[in-house]
Amino acid sequence: HYVPIAPHLLFPQFMDDSLGEDRQTAMFMNLVLLSKCAQLWVFGSVRSEGMQQEIKWAKRRHMTIRYFTEELEEIE
Structure with missing residues (x-):
């Protein structure tokens, strides 16, 4: 009963991540x-600078954050 949202797959279709303003x-x-979401799910062990900022933002708002391995197993 969740809807996954992956902006890192959507936004590059019309934005250039190498441009500072974009x-x-x-x-x-x-x-x-993320402000419209109930949870943040983090997949994999490699976390980009953007992912780290989103995790910090979610923690400050006391959101539920779930972590998963590359094999999609949840880390408790």
Whole structure:
């Protein structure tokens, strides 16, 4: 009963992550989307700078954060 949202797959279709202004806009839009979510799910052990910012943002808002391995097993 969840709807996955993966902006890192959507936004590059019309934004250039190598451009500073597009990068800032994308990060802002990520947080707008995240503000509408009940949980943040983190997949894999490698976390980009953007992912780290989103995790910090979610922690400050006391959101449920779930972590999963590359094999999609949840880490408790």
